[in-house]
Amino acid sequence: MTAVRPRAAAALLLPLSAAVLLLCVLVSLALGASDIPLPEAARLLLRPDDSTNSLVIHTLRLPRTLVAVLAGAALGVSGLLLQGVTRNPLADPGVLGVEAGGALALLIMVVFYPAAPAALFVPAAFLGGVLAALAAYGAARTVGVTPLRLALAGVAVASLAGAATRTVQLLFEDRAQGALFALSGSLAGRTWAQLAQIAPWLAGGLLLALLVAPRVNVLTLGEDVARSLGARTGRDRMIVTFLGVLLAAGSVSVCGPIGFIGLIVPHAARALIGADHRLSVPLSALLGAAFLTLADTAARLIDRPAETPVGVLVAAVGAPFFVLVARRAGRRD
Secondary structure (H helix, E strand, O other), rough: OOHHHHHHHHHHHHHHHHHHHHHHHHHHOOOOOOOOOHHHHHHHHHHHOOOOOHHHHHHHHHHHHHHHHHHHOOOOHHEEEEEEHHHOOOOOOOOOOHHHHHHHHHHHHHHHOOOOOOHHHHHHHHHHHHHHHHHHHHHHHHHOOHHHHHHHHHHHHHHHHHHHHHHHHHHHHHHHHHHHHHHOOOOOOHHHHHHHHOOOOOOOHHHHHHHHHHHHHOOOOOOHHHHHHOOOHHHHHHHHHHHHHEEEHHHHHHHHOOOOHHHHHHHHHHHHOOOOOOHHHHHHHHHHHHHHEEEEEEEHHOOOOOOOHHHHHHHOOOOOHHHHHHHHHHHHH
């Protein structure tokens, strides 16, 4: 594919994806325990009044929807960065154990440091995610790092972190109640305060992802080629990896672990627009935001008036995709 074609595709796909995301946002505002006509939802979004529908949209559904937009964008870009820096098609915040490690760190904070301010939730999840990623890489390195082995090591670390999480929940059941939001993989009940808590981290991380995209392009060429082009590969890998973990941690801190978005979305973005991260980063952000927003809306409708955790719904789509990509990676190994 020439350099012209990806840019031409971007000129079409990015505005189209933004329009799809806007439609997903409006649908999310309109549908729930009680439905609101789509034109009315759009009108009330721009011109709120004293009606019950306006109160539902601006108090309950709008903060929840904006959290879904930010978290979905963060997970999509996080997966793209991690796949690019590791040159591993199976890399994903959930598969590498980052989300499970972040959730465990949040639970430990809530149980053992209940007076800690909410502003520390994202740094705590970031630390847990980094430790989990390092553990997965260390385990894979003992037998030789390949895409499939790294993924399997990440799944093992995620399983261990999940078991530790359940153990802490059982031993400290009363104290753990405050961390259920961080463990459920759900967007139910998200508030303006929680949105304000993660917005600076995720918005800043997404902006930085756009800035480091050219470095990821160089890193994907391989160690020798990147060094010949003057790249400081060790520093650049650390920056990109930490940024990918930060985006995943910010998402985990407000809606818990929601796996496979970081796996599915980057593959879709590259298939649509090519391997240039300067273009695939914004497309991954838009696709991830639309994916999670639409999935959350569907999760509300499957068993109304009750809700299905959106993490369960995403896993039902993502697990078969993971198996397909893993089989292809296994053949290359």
